[in-house]
Amino acid sequence: MAEIFVIDRDGVEHSVTATDGWSVMEIVREADLPIEAACGGCCACATCHVYVAADWLPKLPEMSRDESNMLDEAFQVQDNSRLSCQIPFKPELDGLTVTLAPEF
């Protein structure tokens, strides 16, 4: 089974089973980890903001204009910031590590 690693806001790492075709946001949400994802995954808010571990960044799909615009509404945006609803999981991402960004 493929999995991803999610570091929560207390720094605790969770290993979560990852389903092919689900977005990373959906994988995190279905694992009952605290991700707001207010808009439900249509890239219309910034409440599924995560930091992606550096070595995984180049393996992700490129950021769309919509996504970088929405990141303007996030806080503490870093170079490795992504909206997790915009990262569809695929087998090559087995082992992906993301950190949940602060909520606000």
Next chain:
Amino acid sequence: MSATEPQAAPTTDAPIRTDMVIVGAGPTGLFAVFEAGLLGLRCHLVDNLDKPGGQCIELYPDKPIYDIPAIPRCTGEELTNNLLEQARPFHPEFHLNQQAESLTRLDDGHWRLVTSAGTVLEAPVIVIAAGAGSFVPRRLPLPGAAPFEGKSLHYAVRKMEHFRGKHLLVAGGGDSALDWLLSLQPIAASTALVHRRDEFRAAPDSVEKMRALVAEGATSLHFGQIAELHGTDGQLEGVTLKQTSGGEERIACDTLLAFFGLKMELGPLASWGLNLERNLITVDTEAFETSQPGIFAIGDIATYPGKLKLILSGFHEAALMCQKAHKYCRPDQKLVFRYTTSSTELHKRLGVAD
């Protein structure tokens, strides 16, 4: 997006009496107006946004929706406009830019709802169609921000005059940030804009005007994110910026206007004594009534076994809710079930009678 704060001072106007007060003017609330109207019930709606439509209009006005029955494709804005048109024969009244604040039961069993703007509404039926809560400005998530809020740190402009002669720093890259920068620049002592990157999602015309001001030295432009606020007793003296390029910069200012979009929060209705389950209101599936008689919850905010957060679920819930609501509003009237295709009574209400 709402650019003005609702009036905080309560007024002492006479209460408005109606059949149904709907909290939330999103798609579910709007369709409830229609269903209630068919049964001869009048509705008032309360919403914290400056326009009806809820998430459809605030979060995804241009995004296509494909799962509205018999509408293969429409945008959030189109859906809102269609629902408004459908509700029009029933003359819904909107109380916008205000949050439903308190709810109390009156001696006659009716409910009194007071909004943040001081509007007083009384009705036998309250319908909570509040989605994921009301939209409120996202606040600056810095530990030291609270003492400055409302004094020298603002998330909206209530009175432009308040900013005259100020050394103003505006944060954000959207329309609110740029529109207010452009409007306040002529009356402020100085203006600066901070945004995390050299790209702005605001209207191109505003971006051009802002860049012209920067070019002539009338406004300064900084790239980064606010990391710390400086000042005493709620009076801002400056901020430290973590620059996008990596360094730190201190910007002097006495007023900060921060626009980081809106977020949804349950707000005061969380303390209305209703049964809550993970920030959702539990209801029965016969009438979508809450634990309090006469208070209903429909749409995304309502939960019950098997609930799906779909707009179409909200429509169904609205129709069933109105059947029971009618009993509270017209206890002496027997409700006859009729179709809009054939009922002359309904045609009269819809304003389509020959």
